[in-house]
Amino acid sequence: MLSPGSLISQEWYTSTTGKGVLSSLLTRNLLKRKPFGILDKPVLPANVTADEVKYKILMVGKSGVGKTSTIAKLSGNEIPTSHSETPGIHITSTQWPGLVRQMNKVIMFHLQFWDVGDGAMKKYEHIKSTWENQADCAIFLFSFVDRGSFEEISQHITRMTKPRNNFAKLVIGAKFDQHAHSEVTQRDIRDFEHTWKIPVLKIRNVPDTETKNDMHEISQILTTISEHLWHRDILMAGRSVPVNDGKISSC
Numbered sequence: 001m002l003s004p005g006s007l008i009s010q011e012w013y014t015s016t017t018g019k020g021v022l023s024s025l026l027t028r029n030l031l032k033r034k035p036f037g038i039l040d041k042p043v044l045p046a047n048v049t050a051d052e053v054k055y056k057i058l059m060v061g062k063s064g065v066g067k068t069s070t071i072a073k074l075s076g077n078e079i080p081t082s083h084s085e086t087p088g089i090h091i092t093s094t095q096w097p098g099l100v101r102q103m104n105k106v107i108m109f110h111l112q113f114w115d116v117g118d119g120a121m122k123k124y125e126h127i128k129s130t131w132e133n134q135a136d137c138a139i140f141l142f143s144f145v146d147r148g149s150f151e152e153i154s155q156h157i158t159r160m161t162k163p164r165n166n167f168a169k170l171v172i173g174a175k176f177d178q179h180a181h182s183e184v185t186q187r188d189i190r191d192f193e194h195t196w197k198i199p200v201l202k203i204r205n206v207p208d209t210e211t212k213n214d215m216h217e218i219s220q221i222l223t224t225i226s227e228h229l230w231h232r233d234i235l236m237a238g239r240s241v242p243v244n245d246g247k248i249s250s251c
């Protein structure tokens with residue numbers, strides 16, 4: 001499994017340059033993301049240039065686990081407080097910068113999240129494989145307070161693992177703020193990661209009014225997503241990946 005930070009720095013955001021680039025994406029109090037239109041670009045600090053890469057990410061998981069809320073949190077939008085079935089297919093784009101270690105270069109990741117409601121999933125069953133083929137990444141979501149949703153993940157992965165589907169795969173467990181009532185243990189998570197070699201991330205889709213530490217949680221998740229997409233591109237290009245100690249390992 002790719003270890004976090006081996007390709008894209010997890011700490012860069014706290015550096016002067018990292019903070020400068022992030023502030024071009026955030027509102028003045030640095031707590032919210034600025035909205036960008038399709039043609040808008042963030043104004044980066046004068047000494048920074050960033051190449052852009054675009055990726056399509058499919059959100060997969062049982063109704064009510066927190067797909068829509070996770071996308072809202074990761075893209076800096078208002079998190080819905082009640083559950084309503086996502087009508088049709090909802091696409092949300094967000095931008096996230098990362099410092100790619102090997103090149104010492106800032107890359108702006110344009111992440112396009114595809115949120116497909118249950119109704120649309122059934123209605124468009126016949127074109128499901130088309131959008132699955134076009135995805136660069138699939139994020140499988142479960143809820144920590146719904147064991148069934150965790151058990152379903154293995155079935156989704158098996159169903160979607162076909163030779164032509166070479167998307168990056170990640171799992172996110174939502175409702176981690178309710179871990180006191182969790183139906184999924186740390187042991188379950190370890191066993192899952194061991195079996196599937198897919199990392200399980202955790203998210204709390206609740207406004208963080210006390211510690212204002214949202215940005216830290218969001219930056220860790222978005223950096224990990226970007227890192228896996230970058231890793232997939234390297235694998236697809238048949239190049240080498242640096243391992244943790246800076247040596248190069250062939251893949």
Ligand SMILES: Nc1nc2c(ncn2[C@@H]2O[C@H](COP(=O)(O)OP(=O)(O)O)[C@@H](O)[C@H]2O)c(=O)[nH]1
Binds near residue numbers: 062067080203
């Ligand atoms: N406490 C808590 N509630 C959450 C979290 N994520 C989602 N929810 C709630 O769970 C319900 C379903 O979430 P939603 O994102 O609509 O699920 P979806 O059907 O998978 O898109 C909503 O009432 C959300 O407010 C979370 O991390 N913590």
Ligand SMILES: [Mg+2]
Binds near residue numbers: 067068069086
């Ligand atoms: Mg939804």
